[in-house]
Amino acid sequence: MSAAEMLAPERVLATPVRRPGRSLRFLASELRIIFGRRRNLAGMLVLAVVPVIIAIAVKASGPSGGGDGPDFVSSITGNGLFVALAALTVEMPLFLPLAVAAVSGDAVAGEANLGTLRYLLTIPAGRTRLLAVKYAAIVIFAFVATLLVATVGTVMGLSLFGGGDMTLLSGSQTSLADGLWRILLTTGYLAVCFAALGAIGLFVSTLTEQPIAATIAVVLINVMMFILDSISQLDWLHPWLLTHWWTAFGDLLRDPIATDNISRGLLTAAVYAVVFWLAAWARFSNKDITS
């Protein structure tokens, strides 16, 4: 949320009496709406089902898994922690971005569509603060959704396959506690990546009054970045794509952890988040709110 802090002085000028408590209350109500919506809960249920399916499928088919499955699946029988990693890998290209796209695309366009946006703006919230709170809620959702997948995966994996030392990509072994810590780091890294996608969603959401259109646009942007990333002739473009760095989470599973790509990924995500939050701010603050 450095973007909001950067712009905070402007807020202070606009409303001389600044009440952080009001922002927090606003955020709390925003989170209640997000996590109270049935469609969001259904979406999170789908996210949580994937690790369960992976775990049960691998358990049922036995350790015969060859190298054909998605990454990490063949390692699951050795250590249950890999269920979480396999689930994150499987959900990374579409499911988790889709969930973030649904929530972020809904952020402004959804209010406009329901006709509640003008009421939100009648209270002295200020458009900048509205966007800051909306984005904070998106970031929190991104973290909760990613953590949900990792947690369900870890619990399912440990209960079906047991724990013990975890084999890293480098072939060395690490303790269960360190394995859990690395999964937490992976979750945090991917959540930051998805939160940056959420900033794109927030911006797109200020462009339209149709939340579904915003969501579809964000998913398309996400898929388009994956497509561009797979065209080797465009390799000059790849480092600038948000999604290019997502698979770098594998570097957290090496011995020792490789930080180059991870920090580059975090930096890219931060730049995307700031740029698109500012774009949303530029668009939203001079937009005529008619609904």
Place this chain on the structure above:
Amino acid sequence: MGIFDRKPALRWLAPLAFVLVVGGTGGVVAVTASADPPLEPRTAEQLLVAMQQASVDGLSGTVVQTSDLGIPDIPGAQGSDSSLTSMVSGTHTLRVWYSAPDKARLALVGTLGESDVIKNGADLWTWSSKDNTATHRTLTPGERPSDTPEQSMTPEAAAAKVLEAISPTTEVTTNGTATVAGRSAYELLLRPKDTRSLVSEVRIAIDSEKSIPLRVQVVGVQEQPAFEVAYSSVDFGQPDAAQFDFNPPPGAKVTEAAPHPSTSKGDHKADDKAAAADRPTVVGTGWTTVLVAKTGDLQSADNPQLGQMLNSLQRVQGSWGSGRLLRGTLFSVVLTDDGRVAVGSVEPEMLYRALAR
């Protein structure tokens, strides 16, 4: 009120300004990085001697290798970029640890995968995370393992190969200084005197303090280096000793490799005679050396994609026969219809002449 309230369109400057600041910061860093304090000039001979005598007590770093050899993507060589067969094209990242001649580790880093070569005392381990396999080999004293593809990937190995080629056929000069991995370096310039070579020059950046090669660039017919291997980060501290311990994880398939064939001298000579017929013929010397070898019938090989790729190559013929020509940025290859292959860092005409002999 602020200017943003009077002219709301100006708000769009905020995201643009941020993009410019980020882009600008990157540019400034790049500019300041190249403006390093001048190093005292050294001659090419001094650099060569320093490089041959260089030794480091410890090193860890990241090596990035890029190749643009101008050849079609080889089917099956893509996909998992942590496997060892994928070295021919694209960009590869390698993590390196070194603390003594018998303690070294190389990790070829791929997306969600890794291949390692670990040398610790008399043990040589290779590990592949994709296949979940490990190979162990006991080295005989004095043996220098050099047959793993990764080991030819570091700037040191590349420089050693290039220096072997230094002979009266090469013009060696210095090319000022360079900055590689944030360290100042001298640059050595090697130019083949024989202008028929496709290699126009080889540049070796040598660390100004430690005298080890930090970067090797091979420039072919294009202006951009066709091949580059360079440290992107390097640290001359002693790596943690635990880096060199390798125990195959449970569940991994472990193969015990036979000792190196050169140690069993008895069978060696018999093999020699059988292999002599298939051994490549060397035509020419120095930078324009051409290798001619037998390949057998590639078209009827198991790999249909390979056959397809071969068919897409340009058809050529001459007094030497007929075949297909592959023109890369650094070398040319002719595959003849009668199952021979000629490779060299030269124009195709020289390959035809070698085939005609």
